[in-house]
Amino acid sequence: MKGYRKYFGKKIIWLIITFIAAVLLNFILPRLLPGDPVAVITARTAQGVSEASAVKQIYEDYASKFGINKPMHVQFFSYCKNALKGDFGLSFSQYPRPVSDIIHDAIWWTICLQFPAIVIGWFIGNFLGVLAAYIRKGFDKILMPIFLFFSSIPAFGMAIILLVIFGIHFKIAPTSGGYGFDLIPSFSFKFIGSVISHYHLPFWSIVLISIGAQAVGMRSMSIYELNADYVKYSRFMGICDRKIVGYVFRNAMLPQITGLALSVGTMVGGALVSEIVFSYPGLGTVIYQAVTMSDYPLLSATTLIITIMVLIVSFGIDIIYAFIDPRIKAAQFD
Amino acid sequence: MTTPMLEVKGLSTKYVTRFKENVYAVDNVSLSLEEGQSLGIAGESGCGKSTLALSLMGYYFPPLHYMKGDIIVDGKNISGLAPDEVRRSILGNEIAYIPQSAMNALNPTQKIINFIEDVIHAHNPDMSKMEIYQLAAERFETLGLSADVLKMHSVELSGGMKQRTVIAVSTILSPKVLIADEPSSALDVTSQKMVIKMFRELMDKGFIKSMIFITHELPLLYNVTDRIMVMYAGRIVESGTAEEMVFDPVHPYSKGLMNSIIVPESGVRDNKLTAIPGTPPNLKKPPSGCRFAARCRLATDECRKSEPKVQHFGSNRNYRCRLTEAQLREEHSND
Numbered sequence: 001m002k003g004y005r006k007y008f009g010k011k012i013i014w015l016i017i018t019f020i021a022a023v024l025l026n027f028i029l030p031r032l033l034p035g036d037p038v039a040v041i042t043a044r045t046a047q048g049v050s051e052a053s054a055v056k057q058i059y060e061d062y063a064s065k066f067g068i069n070k071p072m073h074v075q076f077f078s079y080c081k082n083a084l085k086g087d088f089g090l091s092f093s094q095y096p097r098p099v100s101d102i103i104h105d106a107i108w109w110t111i112c113l114q115f116p117a118i119v120i121g122w123f124i125g126n127f128l129g130v131l132a133a134y135i136r137k138g139f140d141k142i143l144m145p146i147f148l149f150f151s152s153i154p155a156f157g158m159a160i161i162l163l164v165i166f167g168i169h170f171k172i173a174p175t176s177g178g179y180g181f182d183l184i185p186s187f188s189f190k191f192i193g194s195v196i197s198h199y200h201l202p203f204w205s206i207v208l209i210s211i212g213a214q215a216v217g218m219r220s221m222s223i224y225e226l227n228a229d230y231v232k233y234s235r236f237m238g239i240c241d242r243k244i245v246g247y248v249f250r251n252a253m254l255p256q257i258t259g260l261a262l263s264v265g266t267m268v269g270g271a272l273v274s275e276i277v278f279s280y281p282g283l284g285t286v287i288y289q290a291v292t293m294s295d296y297p298l299l300s301a302t303t304l305i306i307t308i309m310v311l312i313v314s315f316g317i318d319i320i321y322a323f324i325d326p327r328i329k330a331a332q333f334d
Numbered sequence: 335m336t337t338p339m340l341e342v343k344g345l346s347t348k349y350v351t352r353f354k355e356n357v358y359a360v361d362n363v364s365l366s367l368e369e370g371q372s373l374g375i376a377g378e379s380g381c382g383k384s385t386l387a388l389s390l391m392g393y394y395f396p397p398l399h400y401m402k403g404d405i406i407v408d409g410k411n412i413s414g415l416a417p418d419e420v421r422r423s424i425l426g427n428e429i430a431y432i433p434q435s436a437m438n439a440l441n442p443t444q445k446i447i448n449f450i451e452d453v454i455h456a457h458n459p460d461m462s463k464m465e466i467y468q469l470a471a472e473r474f475e476t477l478g479l480s481a482d483v484l485k486m487h488s489v490e491l492s493g494g495m496k497q498r499t500v501i502a503v504s505t506i507l508s509p510k511v512l513i514a515d516e517p518s519s520a521l522d523v524t525s526q527k528m529v530i531k532m533f534r535e536l537m538d539k540g541f542i543k544s545m546i547f548i549t550h551e552l553p554l555l556y557n558v559t560d561r562i563m564v565m566y567a568g569r570i571v572e573s574g575t576a577e578e579m580v581f582d583p584v585h586p587y588s589k590g591l592m593n594s595i596i597v598p599e600s601g602v603r604d605n606k607l608t609a610i611p612g613t614p615p616n617l618k619k620p621p622s623g624c625r626f627a628a629r630c631r632l633a634t635d636e637c638r639k640s641e642p643k644v645q646h647f648g649s650n651r652n653y654r655c656r657l658t659e660a661q662l663r664e665e666h667s668n669d
């Protein structure tokens with residue numbers, strides 16, 4: 001247990017450091033964006049008001065409401081205090097809607113889309129990778145270029161390809177939104193059916209990208225593992241191929257798990273872009289809108305939420321990894 | 335005479351490299367191993383010892399290919415069997431193997447006991463995990479290993495422990511033949527002694543019925559084996575009892591091998607250290623005639639042209655050289 005404690009201790013310290021850095025960057029970066037969003041809102045509210053002092057009054061009113069007239073560090077501490085309470089202030093672009101309300105509506109779309117897509121893509125990719133390494137010959141010759149293709153096009157490229165082929169050319173799937181634009185969210189069959197049909201394209205675009213990236217890595221890891229001494233020894237002890245492929249799958253997968261912990265951020269980033277392509281009502285689309293409208297309370301809250309999710313997921317993966325790879329335990333004892 | 339545990343007749347195998355070149359690493363090897371007997375195979379690095387070990391098991395996968403010959407295990411010819419049949423019924427069960435790299439032979443992410451379960455289930459699917467654990471624990475303790483090892487992963491074991499664990503795992507099904515490829519080369523002297531002792535115990539307790547022990551250190555075999563074969567460039571060049579081979583080698587190569595030992599085992603005479611000049615031939619294009627001719631002090635044009643025949647003398651000594659026993663002894667005494 002001592003070995004594990006040291007390992008977890010190290011991981012937790014890193015988690016905290018990254019977390020603090022993430023919160024700081026999330027706060028500062030959007031505020032460095034050019035443009036004055038308060039001026040935009042003021043202009044909107046003050047339409048028809050011609051008197052300069054009245055406009056200035058409205059502007060100052062908003063500025064104190066959003067707190068941007070206070071010094072940066074004061075803003076930061078009140079931001080942290082409120083964030084802990086789940087209060088991220090009011091959105092600029094959808095004023096006076098609270099940011100937390102917008103995020104609350106969007107986050108489940110993102111989680112329900114990305115989590116299954118990344119996990120399923122990861123498993124299928126690894127499975128096909130080990131199979132390609134084991135079977136080689138024709139199977140490998142056909143699959144390998146496909147994996148390489150999938151892994152080298154960017155996420156939005158895959159999204160656009162699927163959109164054009166299945167949405168526009170064959171017209172078998174809707175091209176945008178999370179459900180029919182004429183429906184109101186409810187637990188009716190019609191609504192759920194619509195959600196499912198809108199789910200397909202963004203889902204598969206993320207799955208295919210993850211399959212490609214995982215399979216390429218898994219294939220070379222498995223080829224390496226298949227040449228390991230324990231494989232030869234197991235064969236000469238009469239153990240059947242199915243079992244041995246199981247050993248290889250497990251051992252080749254371990255570096256893939258660390259790989260997942262490292263790349264989950266990139267994967268989520270890519271998936272967020274797919275959401276934008278399909279105007280999916282998740283966080284990706286929210287971020288996009290927040291950026292185009294300089295809505296920095298919304299932008300920093302969404303990026304913060306995503307950063308926290310990614311940090312937690314990769315921390316979780318690291319912890320799981322320690323339990324399934326006995327070498328970690330042994331290494332920490334040295 | 336009883337049936338030998340292992341009989342091999344004229345076995346030849348080759349590697350086919352990625353560039354479609356043939357490497358003739360085992361050429362026309364015959365041997366016979368009686369119950370209770372242990373056989374040592376010695377030779378320089380690259381002479382085909384490991385390849386012979388693999389070839390003897392009758393199960394081939396690329397780049398190693400079977401060419402000809404018979405392998406008879408306890409009266410049953412396995413050369414004609416389908417590969418899957420060999421793997422299912424012979425490997426691990428009748429013939430067990432300890433690889434040269436036994437340190438890396440265990441799956442790093444599997445507990446020892448789980449691997450033993452897989453080995454046993456491959457041959458005996460009905461045995462319960464409980465029975466397997468009892469068998470393994472008892473066997474490990476008999477062999478001087480703690481039963482706690484079973485619950486560990488190989489990364490938690492020291493080198494010597496790993497080696498002994500692999501030996502215990504390989505022999506868990508009490509095979510008729512154990513083939514051990516350099517089981518002690520990577521170990522310090524203490525661990526080497528423990529490993530050697532372990533082999534004796536395996537034999538005495540009947541956990542193995544016969545054994546082939548491969549090494550490049552000829553004198554080591556003196557304490558472990560009954561008979562010794564010396565291998566050179568894919569061929570057996572001389573065989574005899576351990577005693578005869580260590581104290582009285584006749585083939586120029588065996589003689590050279592004995593003289594090139596750095597640390598003589600106790601009980602084996604002091605040697606003047608002389609390395610055999612030159613290097614073994616390339617097995618992609620083995621030389622015609624005697625394969626040792628290029629390095630042999632006694633070689634003549636005749637040696638380089640025609641293949642030497644196997645000659646016999648004494649009770650059961652064979653060597654592959656054109657010269658007679660008397661001529662060879664005469665030459666050796668001139669040194």
Ligand SMILES: Nc1ncnc2c1ncn2[C@@H]1O[C@H](COP(=O)(O)OP(=O)(O)OP(=O)(O)O)[C@@H](O)[C@H]1O
Pocket residue numbers: 349350351357359377378379380381382383384385386397434550617
């Ligand atoms: N996978 C392979 N493909 C092609 N040639 C091989 C392969 N493995 C071994 N060889 C060749 O076969 C010959 C015999 O090799 P082998 O490993 O049997 O030697 P060895 O006597 O066991 O040597 P060592 O004492 O170093 O273990 C060598 O010439 C080697 O180059």
Ligand SMILES: [Mg+2]
Pocket residue numbers: 383384385434515
């Ligand atoms: Mg070898």
